[in-house]
Amino acid sequence: MSDEATNGTAASAGAxxxxxxxxxxxxxxxxxxxxxxxxxxxxxxxxxxxxxxGLTLLQPLAYLPVxxxxxxxxxxPGAQGEDHFLGACIKxxxxxxxxxxxxxxxxxxxxxxxxxxxxxxxxxxACDFSCDALSCILACPTGALTHDIRTKEEVRSGxxxxxxxxxxxxxxxxxxxxxxxxxxxxxxxxxxxxxxxxAIPVVDHRYEREICDLCVVECPIGESAIQLMELAGxxxxxAKTPVVRDGCVGCGVCEMICPQQPACIVxxxxxxxxxx
Amino acid sequence: MSLLGDYWTxxxxxxxxxxxxxxxxxxxxxxxxxxxxxxxxxxxxxxxxKANHKWRNRRWGVLIVVNLLFTLSYWLDVQLxxxxxxxxxxxxxxxxxxxxxxxxxxxxxxxxxNLVIGxxxxxxxxxLIGGRAFCSWICPYHLLxxxxxxxxxxxxAAGLVVDHPLHRGTRVVMWLLxxxxxxxxxxxxxxxxxxVGILSRAVIYGPSLALLWVLLVIGFEIVYSRRAWxxxxxxxxxxxxxxxxxxxxxxxYKLEACAHEGECRKVCEVSHVLDMTIKGRSPHSHVDVGPDxxxxxxxxxxxxxxxxxxxxxxxxxxx
Numbered sequence: 001m002s003d004e005a006t007n008g009t010a011a012s013a014g015a016x017x018x019x020x021x022x023x024x025x026x027x028x029x030x031x032x033x034x035x036x037x038x039x040x041x042x043x044x045x046x047x048x049x050x051x052x053x054g055l056t057l058l059q060p061l062a063y064l065p066v067x068x069x070x071x072x073x074x075x076x077p078g079a080q081g082e083d084h085f086l087g088a089c090i091k092x093x094x095x096x097x098x099x100x101x102x103x104x105x106x107x108x109x110x111x112x113x114x115x116x117x118x119x120x121x122x123x124x125x126a127c128d129f130s131c132d133a134l135s136c137i138l139a140c141p142t143g144a145l146t147h148d149i150r151t152k153e154e155v156r157s158g159x160x161x162x163x164x165x166x167x168x169x170x171x172x173x174x175x176x177x178x179x180x181x182x183x184x185x186x187x188x189x190x191x192x193x194x195x196x197x198x199a200i201p202v203v204d205h206r207y208e209r210e211i212c213d214l215c216v217v218e219c220p221i222g223e224s225a226i227q228l229m230e231l232a233g234x235x236x237x238x239a240k241t242p243v244v245r246d247g248c249v250g251c252g253v254c255e256m257i258c259p260q261q262p263a264c265i266v267x268x269x270x271x272x273x274x275x276x
Numbered sequence: 277m278s279l280l281g282d283y284w285t286x287x288x289x290x291x292x293x294x295x296x297x298x299x300x301x302x303x304x305x306x307x308x309x310x311x312x313x314x315x316x317x318x319x320x321x322x323x324x325x326k327a328n329h330k331w332r333n334r335r336w337g338v339l340i341v342v343n344l345l346f347t348l349s350y351w352l353d354v355q356l357x358x359x360x361x362x363x364x365x366x367x368x369x370x371x372x373x374x375x376x377x378x379x380x381x382x383x384x385x386x387x388x389x390n391l392v393i394g395x396x397x398x399x400x401x402x403x404l405i406g407g408r409a410f411c412s413w414i415c416p417y418h419l420l421x422x423x424x425x426x427x428x429x430x431x432x433a434a435g436l437v438v439d440h441p442l443h444r445g446t447r448v449v450m451w452l453l454x455x456x457x458x459x460x461x462x463x464x465x466x467x468x469x470x471x472v473g474i475l476s477r478a479v480i481y482g483p484s485l486a487l488l489w490v491l492l493v494i495g496f497e498i499v500y501s502r503r504a505w506x507x508x509x510x511x512x513x514x515x516x517x518x519x520x521x522x523x524x525x526x527x528x529y530k531l532e533a534c535a536h537e538g539e540c541r542k543v544c545e546v547s548h549v550l551d552m553t554i555k556g557r558s559p560h561s562h563v564d565v566g567p568d569x570x571x572x573x574x575x576x577x578x579x580x581x582x583x584x585x586x587x588x589x590x591x592x593x594x595x
Contacts, residue, residue, distance in 0.1 A: 047501075048443040048508065055509070056453055059465040087383040087462045090376055090391070091473055092363035093481060097350050106477065109486035113468045116477060116486070141363045141370055141390040142380055 065112040073111075073119035074252060074269045076104050077127060077155040078137040078145030082269070088144035091116035095136035095145060101188050101199045103127045103252075104136060120157075122252020122267050127157075129220045129251060130190035130199045153221060158250025158267040160215075160226065162242060168264040169212035170228065173236035176212040179203045180259050187256055189218065202257070215242050215254035215265050223247075226254060279521055282566040286517050288445030291551035294559035301560050304531050308555070315535045322539065322580050331573025331586075338413050346480045361414070361476035362467065363394060370394035371401075375451075375515040376473070379458040379466055399519065407520030411506065411513050412545075412572035416475040417490070421506055424494045428502050440501045442508040444548070451511040471505060472512055503545055513570075520567030524589040527565040527576065531558045534583040540575035550575060553583070 035043070065071065066086070076095050079085040095118050096104045103125045109115040118136075120127055129152045137145045149155060165171055180202055181187065188199040207214065216228045224247030231239040242254070242265060252267040285291050297305065346364070349356040358365045363372040372394025381387045402410055411418050431437040454466040467473055471493055474486045497504050506513060520526075529552055536555035541547040549566040552558040565584075575584045 044441060044443055047440055048446040051442055051504075051508065052446055052449050052453065055450065055469070056457070059457060059469070062463075062465055062468050083462070084384075087464065088380060088388070090363045090372070090380050090464070091467050091477070092359040093477060094359040094363065094365065096481065097358045106481060106484065108484045109468065109474075109489060113463050113465050115468045116473065116484075139358070139365075141359075141365075141372060141394060142384075142388045143386075143390075 062112040062115070065110060066114055071107065071111050071114070072269055073107065073114070073117075074122060074158045074250065074267060076118055076120055076136045076145055077134055077152070077157055077249070077251070078140070078147075078149050079157055080146050085144050086114055086117055088142045089117045090142050090144075092141065093118070094139040094141065098131070098135040098139045099127075100131050100135070101125055101128055101190075120252060122158075122255045123263060124256070125187045126189075126252035126256035126267075128189050128199060128253055130197075152249060152251075153224075153247065155249040155251070156270055158248075158252065158269045160244045160248050160250065160252075160254050160265055160267050162244070162264060163266045164260070164262065164264040165241070167260045168241065169260065170240045170242065171231055171234070173234070173239040174212060175210045176207055176214060176259055177209070178206060180205070180207060180214055180257050189253065189257065211238065211240055212259065213240070213242070214257045214259060218253050218257045220251055220253055221247055221249055225249065282521060283518075285548055285551075285566060286514075286520075286568040287448050288443060291548050293557060294552075297559045298561065301531055301558055304561060305556055305558075308536070311535075315537050318535050318580055319537055322537075325580075328577045331577050335413055335573060336419065339416070339419055342414055343416050343476070343479050346476070350480050360473065360480055361416075362470075362473045363391070369397060371398050373472075373512060374398055375512045376464070376467060376470070378515075379455065379464040382455055382458040383462050383464050402516050403519045403522050404524065406523035406525040406569075406571045407518070407567060408513055408516045408570040409523070409525070410516045411510075412570040415472055415512075416479055417471045418506065418570075420475065420490070420494060421497060421503055424498050425503055428498045431498065432502075437499050442501060442504065444508060446508040447510065447514050450509050451514050454511055466511070470512070472510075506545055517568045520569060521564075525571065526587060526589065527569055527571060527573075527584055528587040529553060529558065529563045529565060530583045530585075531561045531563070532583075533581040534558075535581050537580070539578045539580065540584055543574040543578050545570060545572065545574075550584075 075082070075085055076099075093106065093116075096106065103120050103122075104118045105121060107114050107117050107119055111117070134149065134152065134155075137147060137149060140147075162168065169176055179185070183203060185203055187202050189202050189205070190199040191205055194200060194205070211228075213228045216226050219226045223245075225245055226248065227243050227245065228240050229243045231241045250267050250270060254265045255263050255267045258265050281292055346357050346360060348354070349358060356367065359371075361373060362376045363370075365371065370390050370393045372391045374395045377391040377395045380391060428437060428439070432439060458464050458466065469489065471490045474484070474490050478484055478487055493505050501508070529550075534553060536553060538553065540553055541550045544550050546568040549569045552563045571586070573586065576586060
């Protein structure tokens with residue numbers, strides 16, 4: 001530490017002023033002008049100002065991905081509006097840690113100030129409420145996941161929608177046999193008939209359905225959230241369709257379990273716009 | 277050196293020279309006149325001696341173990357410490373970083389009770405252990421920055437880089453700016469940039485793209501400004517620094533044997549706290565190091581005359 005930049009402690013001020021002859025000729029440098037204490041001080045203040053302004057201007061950049069909704073994320077149960085959620089979350093990851101099926105993951109810095117905020121990728125691993133106690137809400141220290149919610153039925157993180165009705169097996173009158181998501185799927189789901197307490201790999205559960213109704217039978221909420229109804233005016237006899245009801249909490253199990261690729265039914269966040 | 281004066285120095289003022297010196301200190305200063313040769317010999321001896329890293333190694337050990345505890349708790353699901361350094365539960369007790377909690381409260385216009393409990397717990401903890409001891413004994417960015425600092429020192433010795441210090445007051449400005457931004461925007465923008473949180477999460481949950489930002493800051497420190505984030509920006513360190521003077525564990529300077537050769541100030545992250553080690557400055561025979569001190573022990577390790585050491589207030593020489 002030497003030369004113009006040092007703020008002039010007695011010990012270091014002269015240390016770097018070696019004659020350039022001691023250096024190899026190839027790295028010949030311009031001789032540095034010695035700055036007065038006042039000049040040093042002025043430069044230091046200028047650098048400090050630039051650093052402060054730079055860091056401050058950097059921060060609004062974090063708004064871009066959020067405002068443009070580049071990543072509309074499904075938040076964990078108890079999130080009340082994207083705006084409130086992102087502002088309140090302290091990015092500690094306690095919800096990530098307590099989830100028994102590891103449904104919650106972190107957003108990365110490409111999501112602006114949503115960086116390190118938790119979300120659920122339901123197609124990969126939905127929230128199946130197998131904790132029975134809304135563990136993530138209990139773990140949240142800030143109320144970003146609101147403590148006002150006591151039961152899973154009160155959750156409103158998203159809403160299921162039949163996004164691709166054309167490929168829906170039930171609407172074609174078709175059944176489904178085998179593992180819902182093929183042999184390579186790593187997601188887990190709690191099948192209460194198999195194990196009341198623990199989720200098991202979806203791949204270990206074989207289905208035998210005359211008409212495909214996986215999204216309906218596996219819904220942790222039940223009839224108030226989704227029902228299988230007769231499909232009026234269908235060409236195929238016996239064709240049915242899933243119908244989403246008001247009680248849908250947006251857990252994402254229907255999206256995870258849908259055997260078609262891509263999923264016919266998807267869960268979309270119910271979030272509001274972010275305030276600026 | 278009053279408490280208030282120490283705080284002013286932490287906030288960015290150039291350390292003030294004490295106007296009065298105690299009689300004892302006066303005698304000690306007097307005895308040191310004309311001992312330049314002795315100091316020169318001491319410096320020569322130091323160059324030959326094997327470097328002592330007792331406190332640094334202990335500290336790095338603690339830092340690595342604490343951060344691994346978080347990681348292991350997650351991977352083995354033992355629920356010892358859940359969360360990360362911004363907020364966590366230790367055996368079920370809330371812990372929360374004080375400045376991060378403040379930002380959340382400002383952004384939400386609401387103070388979550390768990391964050392109050394967590395912050396008070398942490399304030400008590402660092403009030404007992406030693407203010408910015410969080411920085412040097414726990415913070416993973418501190419370790420990374422120390423390694424970067426070593427690289428910077430080598431490059432500087434080779435004449436390839438030059439340190440460009442900023443004004444220490446920048447840290448206060450940023451502390452206020454981050455808080456103001458949280459208040460007006462409703463979002464904790466600082467937490468996106470906070471290398472402490474990014475690294476802590478990376479250690480626990482695995483790497484992320486956000487590490488590129490940390491690398492950028494580290495790169496800036498290596499080639500342009502030594503220890504810039506910790507010295508001139510980090511509001512977390514500044515917050516814990518305020519607790520420094522209350523902590524019983526602190527570094528104490530003893531004037532008597534000091535050779536004033538200044539090795540301690542060269543290794544110190546916050547060398548303004550060691551201003552009294554400059555020849556003729558110390559107002560007393562024993563002086564406690566000021567609030568910005570991180571209790572890292574580098575000065576204790578390097579001091580050739582054992583004039584700087586840890587002390588526990590009220591327990592005398594037990595440490």
